Structure formats: structure tokens, C-alpha cells
Amino acid sequence: MAEKITAYRFDRLDQTLSQLNSEDCVIIAGGTDVMVLHKSRRGVPPKIPKPIVFIDHLSELKQIYQDKKDLHIGACCTYSELLEHPLIPLALKNAIKTIAAPAIRNRGTLGGNICNASPAGDSLPLLYVYNARLLLHSINGNRIVAISDFIQGPRRVGRFPNEIVTEIILPSVLEEGAHVVFEKVGNRNADAIAKVSFAGFVRISKDRIDDIRFAFGAVGPTMVRSFDIEKKLIGKSIPLANSDIAPILADFDKIIRPIDDQRSTAVYRKTVALNLLRYFLSLKQTQTN
Ligand SMILES: Cc1cc2nc3c(=O)[nH]c(=O)nc-3n(C[C@H](O)[C@H](O)[C@H](O)COP(=O)(O)OP(=O)(O)OC[C@H]3O[C@@H](n4cnc5c(N)ncnc54)[C@H](O)[C@@H]3O)c2cc1C
Structure with missing residues (x-):
């Protein structure tokens, strides 16, 4: 016989937070x-x-709205809801289409993907390059934290037991002019856990790189991103020369340290990750947002 468990389903966020504050x-x-x-x-x-x-x-966790150039996404929006919404950037929709199958997309949420903190979470590389911030609520108030600080390791996040992630904030994502890509390599196009994933973000002004960011998934305990390496490309004119690209690949070769597991080998993961980066740096892809 199934064991009984206690389950709470309050109508409002404040009641839910109050329960979380009194019981683990x-x-x-x-x-x-x-x-x-x-x-x-x-x-x-x-x-x-x-x-x-x-x-x-909870309706408080299901809103999607624009505040200036920032996009606020309720943590409990499901993937299917995000796919339907006009404000969600195309690159994020493309990433979502690779997640699971429609039945899971009807249930799974963006907040859940973040708080689960899997190294292979498919929304995470993009959220890193968008510099996503998370809004957390508890009965004591709220705070905002960068996703890269929130995710601390596989299934480990910086959340107090009485807190709920209420919103994901994508700063300036609704500004024109950035080219953003997401690539996932798995056994199939969807309904497969990533062997490697990659997100790239670049903003170009007058043929020079204004801003560039990349993040790799499934090749380390958390997403691999390096501000120091990204900085080396700021101001470079495009197309990038091989002499610009080679040192960047060499830098990432040192910090990408994947593992062998049932889905793939470390060698395959690193090779593919660097190939994805090389292709991105050739800047042949020009997807807006
Ligand atoms: C068959 C199958 C296929 C899958 N395929 C993929 C895939 O291709 N790519 C991929 O990335 N994932 C995949 N997943 C994993 C999963 O669907 C996603 O990670 C999903 O986004 C989780 O969201 P959820 O709302 O179901 O999270 P839940 O299971 O409800 O929660 C996940 C964790 O986050 C915590 N949590 C959830 N929301 C909040 C919040 N707002 N505040 C604080 N804590 C919170 C929960 O306590 C729990 O620890 C798959 C899962 C299944 C079963």
C-alpha cells in the first residue's frame, strides 16, 4: 500500500511562503x-x-512581462507556455524545442530546470549567456541573484529552504542587435539528454565585437563560462582571423573538463564543444535575439 504524505496547495504565494517558513x-x-x-x-x-x-x-509565478528592456519570466511558466509567448526570444524557444517531448514540456518549468541544476539542463547555457538573474521570495522579502552564483554544483543551488524562485529576469534581452545561438548534441534532436550543449551571444557594432559570451553545458559540474576569455575578443574586427580564434579555443581546451558517462565520453564531449565554439566564432550564424 502507498504511504501517506502531506501535500500543500495554497491559493496564494504569501500562504505558500509562510508554510515553507514553518516546515521543511x-x-x-x-x-x-x-x-x-x-x-x-x-x-x-x-x-x-x-x-x-x-x-x-500560483498566478504570481506565471507572468511574462517586459520592464524597460528586461524580460521577466515567471518561474512556473511551462515550456509549452513559453513556446507560445511572443516575448520569448527565438533562441530560447529553439532550446526549449529540444527539451524532452510535448508531454513533459506541458509540465516542466523553466524555474524547475534551474533549481534542479543538472549539468545537462538545456535552458542553462542560454540563461548564462543572457546574464539571467533570479528573483527569490521568502517571508522576509526578496532578493535577486545571478544565475551563475545561484547554481553551485550538480543539484546544488544557493536557495534557503524558505525561498521560492519567482522570476527569471533576462536583462536587456529585448534590445535589438544581438545574435544568439543554442546548439544541443544528443542522440536525437529532442527527447534526449544533452551530451554537449552550447550557447553563444554576440553583439557587433561597426564590424567590431562589442559584446561576446559563450557557455557550455554537460561538460562540467556547472555551465562553463569565462569572462576573462570572452574579454579577449572585445573590440576585435570581424570576420575573426584564425589567429584570434586559435588562442580562444586553446583557453577553453584548458578549462573544459568533461567526464565519461553512459551518454558519452570525455574526449567526444570536449572535441564537439570546441568545434561548436569554432563554428560560432566564424560568425556564420546570425539569429537575432
Ligand atoms: C522524460 C523526461 C525527459 C526530460 N528531458 C529533458 C531534456 O531534454 N532537457 C532538460 O533540460 N531536462 C529534461 N528533463 C528534466 C525536466 O523535465 C526539466 O528539468 C524541467 O524543467 C523541470 O521542471 P519541473 O517544473 O518539472 O521541476 P520539478 O521537478 O517540479 O522541480 C525540480 C527541482 O526544482 C525545485 N523547484 C522547482 N521550481 C522551483 C521554484 N520556483 N523555486 C524553488 N525551487 C523550485 C524542486 O524542489 C526540485 O528540487 C526531462 C525529464 C523527464 C522526466
């Missing part, structure tokens, strides 16, 4: 990671060790 609970948004994490034998319901709190229905 497992937050469930879409549940697509939580249910897998706690699954036991086939046919037996997952064993979740603490009371659970559902948050996916």
Missing part, C-alpha cells in the same frame, strides 16, 4: 525532475521524504 518541504512545480529523483520500483509511487508544496498553479 519539497517544492514541486511540474514535478518532472522531483518524481524521477524519488522514484522507487516500477509501479510503486515515488517516496518523497518530506511534505510537499505545489507551486505550479
Whole structure:
């Protein structure tokens, strides 16, 4: 017989935060990671060790709006909702289309992907290059933290037990002129966990690089990004010469340290990651936003 568990589903965010403040609970948004994490034998319901709190229905966590040039995305927006929304950048939609299959996209949320902090989370490379910030709420107030500070390791995030991530903020993402790409290499185009993923962001002004960013997924415990390496390309004129590209590849060769696992080998991951970077630096792709 299935064991009983306590589950809370409040109508409002403040009630939910108050419960989280008084009891250590497992937050469930879409549940697509939580249910897998706690699954036991086939046919037996997952064993979740603490009371659970559902948050996916809270309207405060489902808004998508523009504030100046920043895009605010409610943490509990599902992938299917994001795909339908006109403000969501094309590159993010392209990344979402590679995630799972429609049934999971109808449940899984962007906030869940972030808080699950998988090294292979498909939204993460793009959120890193967008310099995403997260808005967290607790009964004590709210705070904003950069995604790169929030994600600390595989399944490890800087969240207090009484906090909920309420919004993902993409600064200046609605500004014109950036070219952004996302690439995922897996066994299939969708419904496959990434062997390697890559996001690149570049803004060019008068044939010179104004801003450039890249992040790699599934090749380390968290996304691999380096401000120091990116800085070396600022001001370079395009097209980049081989003598500009080669040192950047050599720099990343040193800091990308993938592992062998059931999905791929370290050698394959590193080779593909550097090939994706080389292709991006050739700047043949020109996707806006
Ligand atoms: C069959 C299958 C295929 C999948 N394919 C992919 C794939 O291709 N790419 C990919 O990246 N992922 C994939 N996933 C993983 C999963 O669907 C995503 O990570 C999804 O975004 C998780 O969102 P969720 O709302 O279901 O999270 P949940 O399972 O509800 O939560 C995940 C974690 O985040 C916490 N959490 C959730 N929301 C919040 C919040 N707002 N504030 C604080 N904590 C929160 C939860 O407590 C939990 O620890 C797949 C999963 C399945 C089952």
C-alpha cells in the first residue's frame, strides 16, 4: 500500500511562503525532475521524504512581462507556455524545442530546470549567456541573484529552504542587435539528454565585437563560462582571423573538463564543444535575439 504524505496547495504565494517558513518541504512545480529523483520500483509511487508544496498553479509565478528592456519570466511558466509567448526570444524557444517531448514540456518549468541544476539542463547555457538573474521570495522579502552564483554544483543551488524562485529576469534581452545561438548534441534532436550543449551571444557594432559570451553545458559540474576569455575578443574586427580564434579555443581546451558517462565520453564531449565554439566564432550564424 502507498504511504501517506502531506501535500500543500495554497491559493496564494504569501500562504505558500509562510508554510515553507514553518516546515521543511519539497517544492514541486511540474514535478518532472522531483518524481524521477524519488522514484522507487516500477509501479510503486515515488517516496518523497518530506511534505510537499505545489507551486505550479500560483498566478504570481506565471507572468511574462517586459520592464524597460528586461524580460521577466515567471518561474512556473511551462515550456509549452513559453513556446507560445511572443516575448520569448527565438533562441530560447529553439532550446526549449529540444527539451524532452510535448508531454513533459506541458509540465516542466523553466524555474524547475534551474533549481534542479543538472549539468545537462538545456535552458542553462542560454540563461548564462543572457546574464539571467533570479528573483527569490521568502517571508522576509526578496532578493535577486545571478544565475551563475545561484547554481553551485550538480543539484546544488544557493536557495534557503524558505525561498521560492519567482522570476527569471533576462536583462536587456529585448534590445535589438544581438545574435544568439543554442546548439544541443544528443542522440536525437529532442527527447534526449544533452551530451554537449552550447550557447553563444554576440553583439557587433561597426564590424567590431562589442559584446561576446559563450557557455557550455554537460561538460562540467556547472555551465562553463569565462569572462576573462570572452574579454579577449572585445573590440576585435570581424570576420575573426584564425589567429584570434586559435588562442580562444586553446583557453577553453584548458578549462573544459568533461567526464565519461553512459551518454558519452570525455574526449567526444570536449572535441564537439570546441568545434561548436569554432563554428560560432566564424560568425556564420546570425539569429537575432
Ligand atoms: C522524460 C523526461 C525527459 C526530460 N528531458 C529533458 C531534456 O531534454 N532537457 C532538460 O533540460 N531536462 C529534461 N528533463 C528534466 C525536466 O523535465 C526539466 O528539468 C524541467 O524543467 C523541470 O521542471 P519541473 O517544473 O518539472 O521541476 P520539478 O521537478 O517540479 O522541480 C525540480 C527541482 O526544482 C525545485 N523547484 C522547482 N521550481 C522551483 C521554484 N520556483 N523555486 C524553488 N525551487 C523550485 C524542486 O524542489 C526540485 O528540487 C526531462 C525529464 C523527464 C522526466
